[in-house]
Amino acid sequence: MPLSTAKRWNYLPSANPAQLHDLLEALPMSPEVAELLVQRGVDTPAAAAEFFQPDLQRLPDPLLMRDMDRAVTRLAQALADGEKVLVLGDYDVDGITSVAMVMSYLTPLFGVERLRDYIPDRYTEGYGISLKAIDFAADNSFALIVALDCGVKALEQVAYAASRGVDFIICDHHLPGDELPAAVAVLDPKRQDCEYPYKELSGCGVGFKLMQALGQRLGLPAARLYALLDLVTVSIAADIVPITGENRVLAAYGLRRFNEEADQLRPGLAALRELATLREGPLGISSLIFGFAPRINAAGRMGDARRAVAMLLAPDQQEARYTAEVVDQMNRERRGSDQHTTQEALDLIAASPTLRDAAATVLYKADWHQGVLGIVASRCLDQYYRPTVILTMRDGKATGSARSVAGFDIHTALETCAPLLEQFGGHRAAAGLTLKVENVPAFQQRFEEVVAATLTTEQLVRPVDIALTLPLSHITEQFYTELHRMEPFGPGNPNPVFASQRVLAVPGSARVVGQNHLKLRIIPADETGPVLDAIGFGLADYLPQINEGQPFDVCYTVEMNEYRGIRTVQLRLLDVKWE
Template identity: 65%
Template sequence: MEKRWIRKPAPDPEKVRLLADALRVKETIVALLCQRDVCTFEEARAYFRPSLSELPNPLLMLDMDRAVARLTQALHAGQKVLVFGDYDVDGTTSVAVVYSYLRRFFGEERIDYYIPDRYKEGYGVSEAGIDFAVDNGFALIIALDCGVKSVDKVQYANERGVDFIICDHHLPGTELPAAVAVLDPKRADCPYPFKELSGCGVGFKLMQAFTEDQGLDEAPLYDLLDLVAVSIAADIVPIMGENRTLAYHGLRLLNDPTRPQRAGIVALRELAGLQTTELNISSLVFGFSPRINAAGRMGDAKRSVAMLLAATKEEAFEKASVVDKTNQERRGFDTSITKEALDMIEADALFQDAHTTVLYKEDWHKGVVGIVASRCLDKYYRPTIILTHSNGKATGSARSVAGFDVHQAIEECADLLDQYGGHMYAAGLTLPVENLPAFRAKFERVVAGRILPEQMIPPVDIDTELSLSDITNGFYNLLRQMEPFGPGNANPTFMARNVYAAPNSARVVGQSHLKLALTQDGHHVLDAIGFGLGEHLPQIQQGQPFSVCYTVEINEYRGVKTLQLRVKDIRWE
C-alpha cells in the first residue's frame, strides 16, 4: 500500500543550539526534543526525569472532593464497596488497582469487585451488576473505565439505594448520570489540566486524592504504577504529560531487578517470553495486553483480575495458564474471521471505491470484532466498523484512520443507533439489525463528506533525515533516554537517501518480510528488517538505490545484541 511520507517541520536552529549547549548533547537529539516542544533546560529535565511530585493535584478534577467524601463516609460507616470495571485491559487493571488499594482499609469482607459478562450484560454498567450489589449489601459502587453514559443504569441504582462514583475517560453524552461524583477529565466543565488519562489513570487519581485526604504515605499507592503503565500502553492513550510520568515510573517498577515483582506480572512475562527482556510500552501492548484482554473477549474477565491480584506465583500461573489458553483460542477466531471479512470486502464491488468499510455477520465472535476491524484497517485504509449479532442486536467496534474522528461520524448516525461511545479512533456501537442498510449508507455519506483524500493514505511521520554513519551505539543510547515511546511521543523515525542493499544480503523471510543489510556511501553497513516489504526484493536485487524511512532498535539473537534498523517504507530513487 502506498504511504505518505510526512516530514516534520525543522525546529528553530537557535533553540536547538542553545539547548544542545545546555544539555551537552548532539544537536540531532536536541532537534528531536524541540519537535516535541521540549525546548528549555527545565522542560528537558521534566521530560527525561519526570517526577511524581509534579503530578497535578487530583482535587482539580471536578467532583473529586465529593468522591473522596463519599468514599470516606463508606469507610467510617461500615458500608460495603463494589469495584465495578470494564472487561478490557484498562478496565481490569483499573479494578486491580482500586480494589487492591482499598482492600487495605475496608478488609476482605467489605469490598469486592465485579466485571460484567461481555455477552450477557454488554459494555459498561449493567442492571445485573447493580442487582448483585443490592443482593449482597453493597452501598457504593465505584465504576471504572465506564459509566459516563450510564444515565439510566445509575438512575436504576439510585432507586435501589446504591450510590455511584464514576471514574471514566470516555467522551460524555449530553446528559451526565446522577451519580454522587462523575470523575472524567473529558467533561466539558472539568478544569483538570490533563485530559488524556486512561480509565485506570482516573481511578488512580481517586486513590491519590483519598490518600492525601487521609494523610497517608503515598509509597503503597505508587507501588501500583506497574498496573497503571499496563493500562496506558493497552489503551493507546498519548504518552505525554501526566501519562508519560505515570508510564515512566510504572516501567521503572516493572524493570527493577531489586523489587519483588507482582506474581501476575511474573506469569505474564513468562507466557509472553519476556523473562529476560526489558519491558517497554511496545512489549506491554503486544506481550501483555492480548493475554489480559483475552479473558474478557472469550469468557470471564474476572480471571484476568484474579491473575493480577494473585498472592503467590503458583496461584498466578494457574490463573495465567487459563488466560493464555483463552488467548490462543482468541487467535483462532481472530484469524478465521479476519479472512472472512477481507474476502467479503474483496468480493463486493461496492467496497472498491467506498470511503468506509461496514461489515456484519451474525455468527462472528463478539470478542474479536475490534481486532478484526484493526486488521481490515491495515489492509484497506479507511474508517472501519465490524459488527456481529448479540442479544437481538447488531453490535461491534469501529476503528479509524489518522486524523479522522470516527466517534463524531458515528454520532451523526445516532438516530439509527441504540447506543454508542468511545474515542476519536476507536468506538463501540449497537443498533437494530434492520437498521443496518440505512446505517451503512448514512455512515458512508458522513465519512465521504468529511474525510480528506490524503487521510485515506497511511502516513509515515518522519522526524528528520539521518545518515547511516550517524547511527552508533552511543546515538542509540541517547535515543533510549527519550522513552517511554508511544502515541504523542513516538519512537523517532528517520529517513536516509541513496542507500543500497549490501551484496547478497537481501532476502524474504516469513513469507513477506524483507531482511537485508543497508549500506550508504559504501562504508557503513547496518542490518535491517522491513515487515511486509518483501515485494521490493526484485528491485533491490537489481542493485538500484532507494530511500528508506526507519527506526533504530536493538536485535538480540542468541544473547548477542546488535543495532538494527526497522524499515517502515521504501521509495525508489
C-alpha cells in the same frame, strides 16, 4: 489482493534555531535529540530537564480534581462505618487493571469481607454500569459502588442506585455529556469545571489519583501507592492515551517494575510475562500493548473478565501461574477466532469486485464472534487501507465495530447514517454501532456513499511522520542510547522516525524471512560508511526491486536487537522508495 505497504512521507518542520541553541547550551545532548524535543513541544531547558528526569514527587495534587474531596470523604466514611464497597470496572484492559489496582489498595484497609470486584458481562450487560450490577450491590448490602473507567454518562443508572440506597463514586476519563450523574462524586479531568492540570489520564489513572488522595487523608506511606504503578502502566499502554505529562511519569516508573525491579512485579503480571514469551531486553510500552493487553482483554472478549482480575490479584506465584494460564488459553481461543474471522472477511472482499473497489469496507455475517470484531476491523484496515465496519448478529440485532484511516472522522460518518442505526458511539478513529438486521444493506450503501463523497485521495495512503533526515553514519550505539533517554515512547511521544537517502543493500543480504518480512543489510550508495542491519515487517514485496541494485531511500526507527546476549543496532524499516 492489494497490500497497504506504501506510505505518505510527511517531513516534520524544522525546529526553531533559538530554541535549539538554548537547549544545547543548557543540557548535554546531541543536536538531533534537541531537534526532536523541540518538535514535541519540549522547547525550554526547564521542560527538557523535567522530561529527562520524570519525578513522582512532581505529580499534581489529586485534590485539584473536581469532587476529589467529596470522593475521599465518602470512602473514609465507608471505612469508618464498616460499610461494604463494590469496585466496578469496564471489561477492557483499562477497566480490569483499574479494578485490580483499587482492590489492591483497599483490601488491606477494608478486608476481603467488605470489598468485592465486579466486571459486567460484555454480552448480557454491555458497556458501563448495568442495572444488574446495581441490583447485585443493593441485594448484597453494598452501600457504595466505586465505578472505574465508566459512568460519566450513567445518569439513569446512578439515579436508580440512589432509589435502592446505593451511593456512587465515578472515576472516568471519557468526555462527559451535557449533564453529569447525581453521584456523590464524579471524578473526570475532562469535566469542563475541573481544573486538574492534566486531562489525558487513563481510567486506571483517575482511580490511581483517588487512591493517592485517600492515602494522603489516612497518612499512608507513598510506597503502597507506587506499588500499583505496574497496573497503571498497563492501562496507559492498552488504552492508547498520550505518553505525555503525568502519564509519562507514571509509565516511566511503572516500566521500572517490569525491568529494573522485576522481582517486585506482582505475580499475575510476572506469570503473564513468562507466558507471553517476549523477546530479550527491557520491556517498553509496545511490549505491554502486544504482549500483555491482548491476553487481559481476551478474558472479557471470550468469557469472564473477572478471571483477569483474579490473575492480577493473585497473591502468590502458584495461583498467578494457574490464573494466567487460563487467561492465556482464552487469548489463544480469541486469536484462533479472530484469525478465522479475518480470513473469512478478507475472502469476502477478494471474491467481490464491488467490495474490492469500494471506498469503504462494510461486512456482515451473523455467526461471527462479537468479541473479535474490533480486531478483525483493524486487520482488514491493515490489508485494505480504508474506513471499515465489521458486523455480526447479537440478540436479533446487527452489532459491530468500526475503524478508520488517519484523518477521516468515522464517528461523523456514522452520524450521517444515524437514521439507519439504533445506537452508535466512539470517536474519530474507532466506534461501535447497533442496527436492525434488515437495515444492513441500506447502511452498507449509505456508508459507502458518505465515505466516497468525503474521503480524500491523500487519506487513502497511510502517513508516516519523519522527524529528521540522517546519514547512516549517525546511527550508532551511542545515538541509540541518546534516543533511549526519550522513552517511554507512545502516542504524544512517538518513537522518532528518520529517513536516509541513497542507500544500497549489501549484495546477497536481502531476503524474505517469516511470512512477508524483508531482512537485509544496508550501506550508503557511495559505499563509504557503516553497514547496518535492517528489517521491514510486511515489506517483502520490495525485494525484487531492491535486488536490481539501484539506490533507494528508507524511513525507519532505530532499535537495539538483542540475541543471546549480543546487542546490535538495527533499523526497523517502515517504507522504501526510489527516486
